[in-house]
Amino acid sequence: xxxxxxxxxxxxxxxxxxxxxxxxxxxxxxxxxxxxxxxxxxxxxxxxxxxxxxxxxxxxxxxxxxxxxxxxxxxxxxxxxxxxxxxxxxxxxxxxxxxxxxxxxxxxxxxxxxxxxxxxxxxxxxxxxxxxxxxxxxxxxxx
Numbered sequence: 001x002x003x004x005x006x007x008x009x010x011x012x013x014x015x016x017x018x019x020x021x022x023x024x025x026x027x028x029x030x031x032x033x034x035x036x037x038x039x040x041x042x043x044x045x046x047x048x049x050x051x052x053x054x055x056x057x058x059x060x061x062x063x064x065x066x067x068x069x070x071x072x073x074x075x076x077x078x079x080x081x082x083x084x085x086x087x088x089x090x091x092x093x094x095x096x097x098x099x100x101x102x103x104x105x106x107x108x109x110x111x112x113x114x115x116x117x118x119x120x121x122x123x124x125x126x127x128x129x130x131x132x133x134x135x136x137x138x139x140x141x142x143x
Contacts (some may be wrong), residue, residue, distance in 0.1 A: 002052050020056035022124020025099075029091075032101045034115045035130075039114065040086040040105060047128075065130070076140035080134075081108025089113075089139060099125060102139065111136060 023031060030103035031054060048066040055062060056087075084106040092100045099118040104111040112132045119128040 012099075021053045022122075022126055023054055024117075024124065028099060028118050028125045029101065031127075032103075035116070036103050036114065040083060042073070042083065044073065049068050051127050051130060054125075054132075069132075070110045076107075076112065080110040080112070083107050096120065098128075104136070104139070105132070110134060113139060 017022075031050065035047045035050050038044075038050060045066050048062055048069075052059060052062050087104050087106060089102040089104055092102070097120045099120070101116045103114040103116075105114060112134055114130070114132045114137060116130050117128045118125040120126070
């Protein structure tokens with residue numbers, strides 16, 4: 001009997017997770033540019049809010065990502081210094097269904113790598129993931 005309330009909750013959350021608004025190819029870049037500008041201005045919540053309509057995750061999970069970013073940001077500022085600017089690094093595609101944009105956020109002493117991945121299940125693109133880290137070596141291809 002304990003499974004019934006969780007099952008009902010799951011049935012309520014799943015339809016909400018599938019209601020993301022798809023984007024065409026040009027709109028994916030426009031969306032990331034908007035989010036990047038907000039993140040550069042340290043408007044973390046607004047950056048995630050811009051992505052939310054196009055991301056088929058439950059809103060609460062996206063809000064949790066925003067909260068985690070807020071929690072990590074003081075450490076980023078302490079280690080890396082004042083933010084300077086964002087810089088587009090590259091775009092990559094994997095087949096017809098995956099698209100990725102990579103940016104770096106420059107600070108006085110180091111940079112963060114921001115990665116935005118989109119997935120196209122049918123005719124339109126959806127946000128699949130957004131992440132940041134300081135793994136700058138991953139930006140280089142070893143040959």
